[in-house]
Amino acid sequence: MGKITGFIEFERVDEHNKAVKDRLKDYKEFTVKLPEEELKKQGSRCMDCGIPFCHSGCPLGNLIPDFNDLVYRGEWKKALEILHSTNNFPEFTGRLCPAPCEKACVLGLIEDPVSIENIEKNIVEKGFEKGWIVAHPPKERTGKTVAVVGSGPAGLAAAQQLNRAGHMVTVFERDDEIGGLLRYGIPNFKMEKEIIDRRVAILKEEGILFETNANIGLNYPIEKLDDFDSIVLCGGATKRRSLPTKGADAKGVVQAMDFLTQQTKSLFGSKFEGEMISARGKDVIVIGGGDTGSDCVGTSNRQGAKSVTNFEIMPKPPLSRSDTTPWPFWPLQLKTSSSHEEGCERNWLINTKEFITNDKNELIALKTVEVEWKTVPGQRPQLIEKAGTEKTWPCDLVLLALGFTGPETTLSEQLGLDLDERTNYKASNYQTNVSHVFTAGDMRRGQSLIVWAINEGREAAREVDLFLMGSSNLPIKGQGDLPGV
Template sequence: MGELGGFKKYQRKQEINTAVKNRLTNFKEFTTPLATKEQQKQGSRCMDCGIPFCHSGCPLGNYIPDFNDMVHKGEWHKALEILHATNNFPEFTGRLCPAPCEKACVLGIIDKPVSIENIEKYIVEKGFENGWIEPRLPKYRTGKTVAVVGSGPAGLAAAQQLNRAGHSVTVFERADKIGGLLRYGIPNFKLEKEIIDRRVAILEAEGITFITNAHVGVNVAVDELKEFDAVVLCGGATKARSLPIAGSDAKGVYQAMEFLTKQTKALFDKELEKEIINAKGKDIIVIGGGDTGSDCIGTSNRHGAKSVTNFEIMPKPPKARSAKTPWPFWPLELKTSTSHEEGCDRNWLINTKEFIKNEKGELTALKTVEVEWKIIPGERPQLIEKEETEKIWSCDLVFLALGFTGPEKTLPEQLGLELDFRTNIKASTYSYETNVPGIFVAGDMRRGQSLIVWAISEGRQAAHHVDAYLMGSSSLPLKDANDLLSA
């Protein structure tokens, strides 16, 4: 695959980021793509490694060496067909995926890995630019109906696959726009919403029905789901983890999703600007070191925050891959996002003990303590507080980016669905079917908070089993490429 010895000739290159001072003035995406010839060189770095591990690292099982080879040859349309064979929405993953495929790239053992994610994004953008991505209507209709609850990546993937199988699919979304977490949970500077809209337009043209402002179990009765021959629940893991400590009710302590959602909505409705949680001129503390915390940092800096501080309760990861996570596994190493680069004081092994408020109930500071983790073989790690390390941090706003504990309980309770020990909806790991016949579940609602590639993968896999449930068998992909090889 690629050019013989290309990995020796060409260095890894990626999109160019706009200078920090310029990109902080707006909420637009801030990357400039490489020239086409340079992208072909990046595809040429794929090294014909014999046994590629890249698509074993990818939950979707993308045929990575194959589309890299087409990019190397300038066969962009063929590259797009190969990419779309396993991934319904590469324009999303090409922007948002942490790229486990690159961490499993064989070239990464001796050099910087192939820039797979960037190549993926360029292929699909070239496809839209040239009009190659068009609605694919099913050849016939089966007469079967399917309800998909939730329009995030899992729901959209399941809907498109089931529609292609000929079923009539209706997607229920509780928000006012389609996209789930992609729409309001991901800042515009990482994913401009026009990217979602153009794909949704294609799905609508393919025959999928979308109903917004439809919160099943709240303003849409669960009994309406009985009208469908099958149901796929893809509502995500939206129950945010709280921090139940003294002062948590202070004015100025917010969940990250509230902060991010209000900001994104205000970009498209000027009337909502007065409702944003404005970080301008304020001292901000973000608790949580993951992607959502990073998004809060980037958003705060775009508001013009006076300072941004980030707390993480875990130890600081090493700068290079740890020996505990050798290739081709996902590495334990320090991740510095573009938002971190824009300005942030990062702190590790910090535990928040109390939010301090004034007589008006307004947040003024918080109290922390330094911690360490005690590792005992065969037992859960213990969090140990260090003596005499308490510290008071002045702040005006705190954003809690602590992850999610699972799906909200409205639907499972009303539908009589069993939950697993992690409070996710319990389903067969093979068929994705719940304890209620005809009701399936996919994505974060089943597996817990996870990656966008896992959501798309699970949506595709669930669609296969729903199709088989309705028709007795299915020609939709069984699972991902790795499962097909072992089936």
């Protein structure tokens, strides 16, 4: 440990954001990088705990105290090696992860936790800046072939690990560009797409093949997968949740992912179906209080919405950690995103009763009622409407950010795969009931975090390698890809 008193001497300092009026003018990332000396101080705040709980908070098992200390010492290249040993894509997680590692940080018990996520992002960005991140094709090939279906973080991680093991890997993506939800589900202001492109370029140099516009089972015959020795399904949980509410079919009631995808595609001149969905000059209501809802708020403000209102059916979380989620668990706590700060009226314990339309079936208003949750021991919480609280909200556009109910069944039906009780693809050690077919990420575990997707892709790759070769040199979680790590 380099600076024994670092956590006492230095307070947490986060990146600054550009002023709201400036960042709303475009769809660029808007964080302002900290000076290198400040980043070293932030690395020195790591306590080098006897038991580093940040490891348990991180699904990838990132070796956090190790790279924090190396940043403090200015040994950025070594820090990059340590970081990459457990995380294939820290440039993604350093921007998009909610940082469960920070919520499990021991320092967070008494002070602000170590700024692990920002340090991670700066390590990998330093690596790209210095030219340290280059392709490493395998020295030998096994002669085995693997098809990876889906090019989100789980699919890309599985592909890179399997390629490192020497197998020939082909990644299939049904959209026109690689990246899955990273590409079209995440707004550009949270992660510019060049970040994906530069990593995909390296994966191609390493020998991974990519096929876009390949929707397996639809425009790409499922029988063609028989040419591969193994298949890894990483298609995500993409069945969108809707509302069984009167008027939900009105023009102006839109799924969040349709809205976000169109906006990103329009930035790059990509084709999309239907008319452009625009929030310009409209009263917008976003239903759903998660990250996708927040992304809709930020996008609506950039498009020039007249007003943006956010509804959440759950109670307002507390400002500080709840007793129901004690350290080091992920806390039940109010989260205010940069998008919320840009302009949004937030409302909790609100349920939608009706979408009101004109004679052209165009949305003109929304009727709601206030609710409360009644908890009975041993039973599921009950949603109770509060009498006399109905309200009508004028609006022209409603964005449904209600999450996903599970994976689509096209592949499971055509391949004869079992589903679990939550309708996810059932797998034991990532292997389905069809022995050469594996699955990972949201398709296997349900809607989850990017770090879980990368972790699942890595672990599934090891199981595939064991299946194909009988043994594997690919690492287990937290072990790392480096000798001695």
